[in-house]
Amino acid sequence: MNTHNLVIRRGRKFDQVIDGARDVFLRDGFEGASVDDIARAAGVSKATLYSYFPDKASLFMEMATQEVQTHTQQMVQSVVPDDPPEEVLLRTGRGMMCFMLTDFGRRIFRICVAEADRFPELGRRFYEMGPGYLRGQLRDYLELCVSRGELQIEDLDLAADQFPELCKAELFPKLVFGVIEDVSEAEIDRVVHGAVHAFMTCYGRKPRVEKARK
Numbered sequence: 001m002n003t004h005n006l007v008i009r010r011g012r013k014f015d016q017v018i019d020g021a022r023d024v025f026l027r028d029g030f031e032g033a034s035v036d037d038i039a040r041a042a043g044v045s046k047a048t049l050y051s052y053f054p055d056k057a058s059l060f061m062e063m064a065t066q067e068v069q070t071h072t073q074q075m076v077q078s079v080v081p082d083d084p085p086e087e088v089l090l091r092t093g094r095g096m097m098c099f100m101l102t103d104f105g106r107r108i109f110r111i112c113v114a115e116a117d118r119f120p121e122l123g124r125r126f127y128e129m130g131p132g133y134l135r136g137q138l139r140d141y142l143e144l145c146v147s148r149g150e151l152q153i154e155d156l157d158l159a160a161d162q163f164p165e166l167c168k169a170e171l172f173p174k175l176v177f178g179v180i181e182d183v184s185e186a187e188i189d190r191v192v193h194g195a196v197h198a199f200m201t202c203y204g205r206k207p208r209v210e211k212a213r214k
Contacts (some may be wrong), residue, residue: 166195
C-alpha cells in the first residue's frame with residue numbers, strides 16, 4: 001500500500017463514506033471489514049465509495065488520519081508557551097490519555113499493530129499524525145522552558161519521549177491487553193499527576209544550596 005501520492009477526491013458524500021467506514025472498521029477491524037459493509041453503513045453504493053477511494057486501505061488511512069488529527073490538534077492547544085511546565089504537562093498528559101484510553105484510541109492502536117507487517121505505512125502515518133506530532137510540539141515547549149531556566153534537560157528528545165510513557169504507566173497496557181475494561185477520570189488524574197511529579201523531580205530546576213560559612 002502506498003498512499004503518499006494518492007489524491008483523494010472529495011464530493012457530496014465523502015463525509016458520509018468516512019462515517020460509515022469508521023463504524024465498520026472499529027467494529028470489525030481492518031481485516032474483517034468489507035467494502036460491502038462499509039458502503040451499506042454509509043448508505044452509498046460501492047461505485048460511489050470507489051469513486052472516492054480506490055481500495056479499503058486508502059479509506060482506512062483517510063478515516064484514521066482525520067480522527068487522529070482532530071484529537072491531536074485539541075491536545076496541542078494545551079501546550080501554551082507562556083504557561084509553567086507543571087500546568088502544561090498536566091493538561092497535555094490528561095488530554096493524551098483521555099484520547100488513548102477511548103474505545104477509538106485503543107481500537108486504532110490495535111489495528112495499526114495488527115496490520116504493521118502487511119501495511120507498515122498505517123503505523124507510520126498514525127505515529128506522524130498523532131504521537132509524533134505531539135512529541136514535536138512538546139519537545140519545542142520543553143526547549144523553551146530550558147531557555148527560561150524552568151527546567152534542566154540535557155537530552156530534549158529523550159525527555160519528550162519519556163513524558164508520554166510515564167503517563168501510560170499502569171492504565172494503557174492493562175486496557176490494550178484486556179486486563180481491565182475501563183478507566184475512571186480519578187484513575188487518569190492519579191497516573192498523570194504521578195507522571196508530572198516524576199518528570200519534574202527529574203528535570204525541574206534544582207534550588208541552589210549555599211555552602212555554610214565556617
